[in-house]
Amino acid sequence: xxxxxxxxxxxxxxxxxxxxxxxxxxxxxxxxxxxxxxxxxxxxxxxxxxxxxxxxxxxxxxxxxxxxxxxxxxxxxxxxxxxxxxxxxxxxxxxxxxxxxxxxxxxxxxxxxxxxxxxxxxxxxxxxxxxxxxxxxxxxxxxxxxxxxxxxxxxxxxxxxxxxxxxxxxxxxxxxxxxxxxxxxxxxxxxxxxxxxxxxxxxxxxxxxxxxxxxxxxxxxxxxxxxxxxxxxxxxxxxxxxxxxxxxxxxxxxxxxxxxxxxxxxxxxxxxxxxxxxxxxxxxxxxxxxxxxxxxxxxxxxxxxxxxxxxxxxxxxxxxxxxxxxxxxxxxxxxxxxxxxxxxxxxxxxxxxxxxxxxxxxxxx
Amino acid sequence: xxxxxxxxxxxxxxxxxxxxxxxxxxxxxxxxxxxxxxxxxxxxxxxxxxxxxxxxxxxxxxxxxxxxxxxxxxxxxxxxxxxxxxxxxxxxxxxxxxxxxxxxxxxxxxxxxxxxxxxxxxxxxxxxxxxxxxxxxxxxxxxxxxxxxxxxxxxxxxxxxxxxxxxxxxxxxxxxxxxxxxxxxxxxxxxxxxxxxxxxxxxxxxxxxxxxxxxxxxxxxxxxxxxxxxxxxxxxxxxxxxxxxxxx
Numbered sequence: 001x002x003x004x005x006x007x008x009x010x011x012x013x014x015x016x017x018x019x020x021x022x023x024x025x026x027x028x029x030x031x032x033x034x035x036x037x038x039x040x041x042x043x044x045x046x047x048x049x050x051x052x053x054x055x056x057x058x059x060x061x062x063x064x065x066x067x068x069x070x071x072x073x074x075x076x077x078x079x080x081x082x083x084x085x086x087x088x089x090x091x092x093x094x095x096x097x098x099x100x101x102x103x104x105x106x107x108x109x110x111x112x113x114x115x116x117x118x119x120x121x122x123x124x125x126x127x128x129x130x131x132x133x134x135x136x137x138x139x140x141x142x143x144x145x146x147x148x149x150x151x152x153x154x155x156x157x158x159x160x161x162x163x164x165x166x167x168x169x170x171x172x173x174x175x176x177x178x179x180x181x182x183x184x185x186x187x188x189x190x191x192x193x194x195x196x197x198x199x200x201x202x203x204x205x206x207x208x209x210x211x212x213x214x215x216x217x218x219x220x221x222x223x224x225x226x227x228x229x230x231x232x233x234x235x236x237x238x239x240x241x242x243x244x245x246x247x248x249x250x251x252x253x254x255x256x257x258x259x260x261x262x263x264x265x266x267x268x269x270x271x272x273x274x275x276x277x278x279x280x281x282x283x284x285x286x287x288x289x290x291x292x293x294x295x296x297x298x299x300x301x302x303x304x305x306x307x308x309x310x311x312x313x314x315x316x317x318x319x320x321x322x323x324x325x326x327x328x329x330x331x332x333x334x335x336x337x338x339x340x341x342x343x344x345x346x347x348x349x350x351x352x353x354x355x356x357x358x359x360x361x362x363x364x365x
Numbered sequence: 366x367x368x369x370x371x372x373x374x375x376x377x378x379x380x381x382x383x384x385x386x387x388x389x390x391x392x393x394x395x396x397x398x399x400x401x402x403x404x405x406x407x408x409x410x411x412x413x414x415x416x417x418x419x420x421x422x423x424x425x426x427x428x429x430x431x432x433x434x435x436x437x438x439x440x441x442x443x444x445x446x447x448x449x450x451x452x453x454x455x456x457x458x459x460x461x462x463x464x465x466x467x468x469x470x471x472x473x474x475x476x477x478x479x480x481x482x483x484x485x486x487x488x489x490x491x492x493x494x495x496x497x498x499x500x501x502x503x504x505x506x507x508x509x510x511x512x513x514x515x516x517x518x519x520x521x522x523x524x525x526x527x528x529x530x531x532x533x534x535x536x537x538x539x540x541x542x543x544x545x546x547x548x549x550x551x552x553x554x555x556x557x558x559x560x561x562x563x564x565x566x567x568x569x570x571x572x573x574x575x576x577x578x579x580x581x582x583x584x585x586x587x588x589x590x591x592x593x594x595x596x597x598x599x600x601x602x603x604x605x606x607x608x609x610x611x612x613x
Contacts, residue, residue, distance in 0.1 A: 185448050
């Protein structure tokens with residue numbers, strides 16, 4: 001029985017990557033030496049601010065500052081080691097959960113340390129301002145200061161993480177979009193073929209360069225462009241011509257597309273990635289190659305284009321990047337708002353991709 | 366004079382390399398192969414000094430072919446060629462293996478030929494681990510009287526361990542044949558976990574060749590495989606996984 005299934009991961013390639021980044025932990029690695037150093041320095045600065053803020057200039061200042069600093073360092077290092085230890089655990093949870101739970105954990109640590117400090121200070125009379133009467137005051141003060149500082153720090157880490165995600169996503173998308181539409185191998189293999197042909201058959205090399213140029217001219221255009229079917233077909237033929245030079249008799253292709261009107265508008269280069277996939281999975285892995293059938297029909301105002309390739313008999317299937325199909329799906333969504341679809345069927349000896357989209361004329365698109 | 370084997374599935378790529386080699390030194394003896402299997406055959410017959418090996422080839426990839434060539438008594442030096450292969454490139458760079466990027470420059474090829482050194486087994490294994498496409502082999506190679514014998518994985522019935530060696534029982538043109546290799550069942554099991562199943566401390570069998578489970582009078586349980594006359598013993602520890610597989 002043939003297995004009919006939708007392609008497993010039909011997200012756009014860029015969004016997959018983007019999501020992975022988005023879901024990465026926003027907290028930095030507190031186990032790193034750099035981070036420990038930063039925590040110590042910030043703690044020291046905070047101690048200076050806290051002791052100098054009341055505008056005092058007495059002999060006790062330095063002494064107090066040292067004690068305050070000691071207390072803050074203690075808190076800071078305990079908090080960062082807790083976050084360091086919890087990091088592997090946090091990795092499995094959403095950033096919202098991590099933010100809330102780490103905030104609560106930080107407050108808990110501050111409370112515990114305050115209590116402990118209070119107990120020690122009271123016992124050894126280390127600090128004048130603290131006596132048994134001010135127990136609650138001490139605890140509440142520490143919690144307020146600690147709560148504000150932790151909230152600010154967490155917020156800072158979150159914003160920084162968001163910014164990093166955005167920068168990475170932006171730089172990835174463009175390259176990935178291009179790669180989703182054409183495999184870099186294709187470019188370099190074609191260049192190699194041209195280099196070889198230049199000596200032996202210059203006129204074929206010339207023709208191939210022209211085909212390649214035209215394909216890339218279209219690739220570098222805007223993503224959302226629509227072109228006439230006749231033009232799309234010509235571009236696909238250029239692509240196949242180039243691959244034929246490389247693969248020779250191993251690539252057999254037949255076109256059964258006369259039913260589709262020449263003036264039907266389709267998203268530019270929607271067919272080429274499908275052909276590329278068919279070659280990558282069906283032709284290249286086989287010593288004797290294979291065949292591709294491109295069929296098109298017009299059915300109740302829907303254009304149905306099928307690209308079939310013989311399934312490679314290699315027991316080891318080639319791993320593709322699954323980007324091409326995801327990218328086509330994304331583009332169909334953008335163009336036709338749910339009125340188009342792409343389905344893959346994996347039967348025993350044939351793999352086919354069926355794209356269905358509304359028939360639009362020049363002025364409608 | 367030096368004998369060089371050009372292994373590439375694309376005739377244009379071979380043509381170009383042949384021209385460049387001829388320009389570098391017209392006296393080089395050149396031979397060609399268009400896939401991994403042919404490469405092994407040619408190496409067996411012609412014993413070239415250097416193989417210029419495309420990483421991606423149909424049937425058997427260049428990396429796998431290189432792996433089998435290591436079993437040779439005097440393996441040729443291998444220089445990989447590739448158009449663009451993210452994973453392979455990363456692997457090559459980190460292992461300091463010589464590779465050439467297509468289209469290959471004449472000067473670069475000349476330099477590679479001068480400096481080519483033999484790839485060692487460790488380098489190659491690490492390359493394989495980093496390259497997803499060749500995470501497991503399509504063939505097992507055994508060395509027989511100085512030449513490499515290749516056995517397609519799809520013909521193998523079972524691997525049976527016996528002290529240091531492993532006996533492979535496979536289907537050779539319709540007849541059951543046997544050969545011995547040096548390997549461990551553990552590594553074979555890991556490599557081919559999708560195709561083979563461990564049924565005993567000393568046996569790894571092809572999943573789709575399972576025919577029936579038979580209980581013997583003495584309590585032992587034997588597994589019958591298609592085209593294998595005798596049953597293989599299933600240990601108690603592996604029995605549940607065999608049953609599970611047979612149900613599905």
